[in-house]
Amino acid sequence: MRMVDVILKKRNGHVLTKEEISFFINGYTEGTLPDYQVSALLMAIYYSGMTEEETANLTEAMVASGETIDLSAIEGHKVDKHSTGGVGDKTTFIVGPLVASVGVPVAKMSGRGLGHTGGTLDKLESIPGFTIELDKEAFIEQVNTHKLSVAGQTGNLAPADKKLYALRDVTGTVDSIPLIAGSIMSKKLASGADSIVLDVKTGSGAFMKTMKESQDLARQMVTIGKHLGRNTIAVISDMNQPLGHEIGNANEVKEAIDVLLGKNIPDLRRLSLELAAHMTVLAEVFDSYETAYIELEKNLDNGKAFQAFRSFVEAQGGDISVIDNPDKLPKASYEIEIKAKETGYISSMDAELIGIAAMHLGAGRATKEDTINHGVGIRLLKKLGEHVSIDEPIAILFSDTNVARQSEEAMQQAYTLSDKKSDVVDLIHEVIK
Numbered sequence: 001m002r003m004v005d006v007i008l009k010k011r012n013g014h015v016l017t018k019e020e021i022s023f024f025i026n027g028y029t030e031g032t033l034p035d036y037q038v039s040a041l042l043m044a045i046y047y048s049g050m051t052e053e054e055t056a057n058l059t060e061a062m063v064a065s066g067e068t069i070d071l072s073a074i075e076g077h078k079v080d081k082h083s084t085g086g087v088g089d090k091t092t093f094i095v096g097p098l099v100a101s102v103g104v105p106v107a108k109m110s111g112r113g114l115g116h117t118g119g120t121l122d123k124l125e126s127i128p129g130f131t132i133e134l135d136k137e138a139f140i141e142q143v144n145t146h147k148l149s150v151a152g153q154t155g156n157l158a159p160a161d162k163k164l165y166a167l168r169d170v171t172g173t174v175d176s177i178p179l180i181a182g183s184i185m186s187k188k189l190a191s192g193a194d195s196i197v198l199d200v201k202t203g204s205g206a207f208m209k210t211m212k213e214s215q216d217l218a219r220q221m222v223t224i225g226k227h228l229g230r231n232t233i234a235v236i237s238d239m240n241q242p243l244g245h246e247i248g249n250a251n252e253v254k255e256a257i258d259v260l261l262g263k264n265i266p267d268l269r270r271l272s273l274e275l276a277a278h279m280t281v282l283a284e285v286f287d288s289y290e291t292a293y294i295e296l297e298k299n300l301d302n303g304k305a306f307q308a309f310r311s312f313v314e315a316q317g318g319d320i321s322v323i324d325n326p327d328k329l330p331k332a333s334y335e336i337e338i339k340a341k342e343t344g345y346i347s348s349m350d351a352e353l354i355g356i357a358a359m360h361l362g363a364g365r366a367t368k369e370d371t372i373n374h375g376v377g378i379r380l381l382k383k384l385g386e387h388v389s390i391d392e393p394i395a396i397l398f399s400d401t402n403v404a405r406q407s408e409e410a411m412q413q414a415y416t417l418s419d420k421k422s423d424v425v426d427l428i429h430e431v432i433k
């Protein structure tokens, strides 16, 4: 087989066979195909797209390019959750313990943050002592004992994706829906869960800014999951404003603890229950979404989910006294108020800009090499639809410098006010099964 023929076939809009897709994935992973030919094929895929079957074959070949995690030593039906990346998204810290609190094992491998979205591992590391480095045996043992573990990726999962993603990044081919779907699902499938719930974000802070793109991505990922024998559901959730009020690391952990202790932070609590309900139905613990939702709500309010979080943190070496007294979490030295420039209703928020403001404070990484400052971040005092008066504080920056000009400017730009109160947007747009 010659790579040039595969490129020409896709360039001319034809469907690639399973063998052709494996040839390109294996050749690139092993280093026998040069970057320039793979770049040309990626661009042809970008323009010509892929059928459902091609995307499933692409994903399967990427999974087969490396190790897969065998979770069969964990008793019960393993469910995983994946978010396509948002701002202020700390649902894993609520969903994981909630699902664990009804006995469903969650063996979660997470990533670090890059750019405007934060990473679960970075946030967890704001708890003193917490380790995300568990070997496979410790990871499995912890899930069997505590029903929950969140660890950094171990082993060489989907190495083809790692190489391809780096190439896409510099060839203008990141935002191709079949390539994104294959990339995300290859890592999820290699991590071994029986069922997967995807939280596909849509809106100003999401990778996918429009409903149409989000639906397309969600459908393709659900189809891949099913093709490859895993029960997969996608929830399309709104990301036209950050989730909850806190954006950063330690402050996000604290906000999650508040919800686990029964505090009603409406969007955060609602989305966490939604995702957890679907996960427990897929795990066949409840026979309907409605029953699952009601039962899980009880475990948020009676402290069982909090206890599950506490024992998970303790098992991974985290200082429990910090969980019991979250004021002991790292905190920045200065608080800088962001004040409204005019009077009106908040009609839009650029969640991506807010994420970038947090990144400039040190809560996120502009490049992979940057280090995280766990104590800095942003608290939103006002969100979509709320009324503000001129000079009223709309947000607080937690900063380790007394001036944070880039972040202050980004925050001012992120809010748009109008005279009229706009309609409240739905948090859950659609569930794709």
Ligand code: URA
Binding pocket: 165, 174, 179, 180, 181, 183, 184, 207
């Ligand atoms: N996240 C991924 O893991 N892959 C993509 O292609 C895009 C987002």
